Amino acid sequence: MTLKEVQRLLEAEVVSGEEFLQREVKTAFACDLMSDVLAFVDDKTLLLTGLVNSHTIRTAEMMDLSAVVFVRGKKPDDETIELAKENNIVIMTTNHIMYVSSGILFSKGLKGANIVHK
Amino acid sequence: MSPIKLSYQVEKDDFTRAGQASSSIKKVLRQLGIEPQILRKIAIATYEAEMNIIIHSEGGSIDVDISAEKITIIIKDRGPGIENIELAMKVGYSTASQKIRELGFGAGMGLPNIKRCSDEFRIESSYGEYTKLEIVIYIK
Numbered sequence: 001m002t003l004k005e006v007q008r009l010l011e012a013e014v015v016s017g018e019e020f021l022q023r024e025v026k027t028a029f030a031c032d033l034m035s036d037v038l039a040f041v042d043d044k045t046l047l048l049t050g051l052v053n054s055h056t057i058r059t060a061e062m063m064d065l066s067a068v069v070f071v072r073g074k075k076p077d078d079e080t081i082e083l084a085k086e087n088n089i090v091i092m093t094t095n096h097i098m099y100v101s102s103g104i105l106f107s108k109g110l111k112g113a114n115i116v117h118k
Numbered sequence: 119m120s121p122i123k124l125s126y127q128v129e130k131d132d133f134t135r136a137g138q139a140s141s142s143i144k145k146v147l148r149q150l151g152i153e154p155q156i157l158r159k160i161a162i163a164t165y166e167a168e169m170n171i172i173i174h175s176e177g178g179s180i181d182v183d184i185s186a187e188k189i190t191i192i193i194k195d196r197g198p199g200i201e202n203i204e205l206a207m208k209v210g211y212s213t214a215s216q217k218i219r220e221l222g223f224g225a226g227m228g229l230p231n232i233k234r235c236s237d238e239f240r241i242e243s244s245y246g247e248y249t250k251l252e253i254v255i256y257i258k
Contacts, residue, residue: 032222033222033225034221034222034223035222035223035224035225035226035227035228035231036225036227038162038165038166038227038231039225039227039230039231039234051221051222053221053222054134054137055133055136055137055221055222055223056222058136058137058140058141058165059165059222061137061141061144061161062137062140062141062144062158062161062162062165063158063161063162064154064158079134087141116234
């Protein structure tokens, strides 16, 4: 699924990285705990989260994630947007809650991320 | 490739700059042509360790030694040390505050995750004094 499609399905606003919407995502991971993103995610995946701060973007940068969707209508601050731009990471915001956002994408064929079980 | 050394100071409670050292390390290694999958393991390990210094210590340093075969990362902080290393290595065990948890960290995954990303992993700590991690990740 392209990020453009994600944007359309979630009726999302693109806050950073408008130029990268042709990128493909194959899986998604929805979580507010960055510790878990760092520990479990093994894919280049789309991250859906309600945790809006620059650490979310840092985590995405470390994990080579190309896009982050902030759910529940949460808006990132300037510092967070700036960090995303520096690292070519797409940020979108959607008014849907995490459950609905995940459900919409899943029903359109975007599967869950493969995770590492320890 | 001749050995390259990188060195970073990390301050306690410096959440604004959190991740800058790891970001810089990742960018240098990417320029050196390290494979993306290995790069990712190094980035995760250094980022977790950098957050640990910020969250738990009085400040510390990250030193990276790059050779043709491997990346060696030494993370050393000042106080308070770890009382029970075995417990600290357990998934889910954390001494992080509520404030840290609100930032999305402190789930007790850090040290085990660093170990998972490393080919060699050594930890030593003197309670009240320091914690030192030595991580080796092979690039060949």
